[in-house]
Amino acid sequence: MIQNLWILCSxxxxxxxxxxxxKSQGMGGQNQIMNGTRSAEETLNKVTWTLxxxxxxxxxxLATLSKID
Structure with a gap:
């Protein structure tokens, strides 16, 4: 079960x-489209760091569990 979760997470x-x-880093536009793109990028960053x-x-x-067995 945990190994399946680990595989899905990876x-x-x-x-x-x-x-x-x-290319999203350092773009200077402040219009509506860029703000939406920046918001999506920030959300993707949070998801990536969580994963x-x-x-x-x-x-x-899993490593400690395998050493116990």
Missing amino acids: IFLILSIMIHNP ITIFFVLTIY
Whole structure:
């Protein structure tokens, strides 16, 4: 069960990293479209960091669980 969650988390983490737009940093426009893009990028950053945290916590948990067995 936990290993399946770990695999799903890793797949979603890879996808969220690949979705990031590398050109979004440093763009100076302040119009409505850019604000929407910036908001989507901030949300994607939060999702990515959450997935990273979950991935590392599950990795540590699975590693300690395997040492106990």
